[in-house]
Amino acid sequence: MKCRTCRNPAIIDLPRHNANFCAEHLLQLCRRQVEKAIHDHQMFEPTDHLLVAVSGGKDSLAVWDILRELGYRTTGLYIALGIGEYSHESQTFAEDFAARRGLPLVIESLRDDHGFDVPTAARATGRVPCSACGMSKRHIFDRVARDGGYDAVVTGHNLDDEAAVLFGNALRWDVEYLARQLPLLPARGGFPRKAKPLVRLTERETAAWCIVRGIDYIVDECPMAAGNKHLAYKQALNLIEEESPGAKATYYLGFLERMAPLLSGSSARRADELASCVRCGSPTGAEVATDGSTVCAFCRLSEKARGHEPVPVEMLMSKSARRAAAKEARG
Amino acid sequence: MRVLLRNPRREITIDGRRRVHALLNELGLSREAHLVIRNGELVPGDGELNADDEIEIRPVISGG
Ligand code: SF4
Numbered sequence: 165m166k167c168r169t170c171r172n173p174a175i176i177d178l179p180r181h182n183a184n185f186c187a188e189h190l191l192q193l194c195r196r197q198v199e200k201a202i203h204d205h206q207m208f209e210p211t212d213h214l215l216v217a218v219s220g221g222k223d224s225l226a227v228w229d230i231l232r233e234l235g236y237r238t239t240g241l242y243i244a245l246g247i248g249e250y251s252h253e254s255q256t257f258a259e260d261f262a263a264r265r266g267l268p269l270v271i272e273s274l275r276d277d278h279g280f281d282v283p284t285a286a287r288a289t290g291r292v293p294c295s296a297c298g299m300s301k302r303h304i305f306d307r308v309a310r311d312g313g314y315d316a317v318v319t320g321h322n323l324d325d326e327a328a329v330l331f332g333n334a335l336r337w338d339v340e341y342l343a344r345q346l347p348l349l350p351a352r353g354g355f356p357r358k359a360k361p362l363v364r365l366t367e368r369e370t371a372a373w374c375i376v377r378g379i380d381y382i383v384d385e386c387p388m389a390a391g392n393k394h395l396a397y398k399q400a401l402n403l404i405e406e407e408s409p410g411a412k413a414t415y416y417l418g419f420l421e422r423m424a425p426l427l428s429g430s431s432a433r434r435a436d437e438l439a440s441c442v443r444c445g446s447p448t449g450a451e452v453a454t455d456g457s458t459v460c461a462f463c464r465l466s467e468k469a470r471g472h473e474p475v476p477v478e479m480l481m482s483k484s485a486r487r488a489a490a491k492e493a494r495g
Numbered sequence: 496m497r498v499l500l501r502n503p504r505r506e507i508t509i510d511g512r513r514r515v516h517a518l519l520n521e522l523g524l525s526r527e528a529h530l531v532i533r534n535g536e537l538v539p540g541d542g543e544l545n546a547d548d549e550i551e552i553r554p555v556i557s558g559g
Pocket residue numbers: 247282293294295297298386387388389558559
């Protein structure tokens with residue numbers, strides 16, 4: 165196999181481009197796709213200060229690496245979620261990446277700064293861990309961005325993530341979610357601008373970026389993820405992709421081009437309907453209580469979770485995930 | 496060859512040589528969801544893996 169661009173030996177085959185690439189030209193392709201996403205969706209101004217949400221995984225480290233290479237001013241934000249060993253390890257990857265490149269990294273801990281962690285919040289509220297986790301992360305991204313005066317929050321969502329979410333939303337015909345599933349959400353009512361520069365890259369491509377660039381990231385899966393729908397949707401889409409290469413990109417990018425414009429305006433709550441949380445001051449769409457006060461969803465979650473005794477991560481893992489972890493520990 | 500698999504982490508041994516695509520098919524692993532790494536470098540789909548290679552098959556799907 166030869167590189168499509170330079171005819172040197174290829175290191176990767178990308179069926180959706182019907183081509184193979186050497187290391188140098190794989191990186192070029194990734195960079196150009198990110199530049200195109202930034203340009204097409206008018207994500208950033210050259211002088212913007214970007215807050216990059218980093219998890220220690222391949223996507224968030226890749227997006228941080230690429231934005232830094234493109235010359236943007238970036239600061240990382242890592243949130244310690246308290247998901248056992250997985251959280252410790254992923255924090256180390258995020259810290260090492262930042263230290264090696266001399267990039268600033270802000271760390272916020274759910275346990276130290278808010279008095280709870282994801283497993284405990286899930287147990288205390290009876291929600292699935294990913295729901296408590298996602299809500300906490302969004303709240304903290306927003307708050308740190310607001311307090312720190314950042315111009316935008318950047319996340320590492322890739323084409324596979326977005327196609328899987330689109331698939332789920334379309335299975336339910338959830339028009340409100342569909343209308344908001346965009347790579348760029350402008351700032352509104354105290355919420356920061358949010359951008360997803362990797363939406364034109366598959367996860368195979370973002371992983372390849374990290375491997376070629378020598379970026380170590382956490383390969384192990386979050387123990388709470390096992391059996392979630394998001395993974396099942398990704399697998400289903402990959403089956404289709406193998407039969408017809410490029411299907412995922414056509415599906416998602418076609419949605420952005422032809423369907424999303426038809427849905428604009430269906431996005432529910434407008435900025436003027438938001439109130440301020442009486443506890444933390446964040447803008448919130450939560451109901452106003454009878455005494456006239458409004459408490460945001462995160463503050464309600466943390467109140468419940470703080471009062472609950474700490475729940476170890478193992479208690480929330482599925483039986484099969486526990487067996488796998490025990491096996492791994494035995495070596 | 497020695498093959499390291501992840502999630503969960505485990506190692507298997509495969510006798511003889513293989514092309515990357517053939518090995519993934521044999522193990523029932525999606526090409527779209529994996530990369531093959533030898534000595535820190537990617538090996539493309541038609542790349543030949545030798546009997547004495549040590550490789551990692553790295554899944555690239557994440558579920559968060
Ligand atoms: S898989 Fe769920 S619990 Fe784990 S980090 Fe992702 S959102 Fe949080």
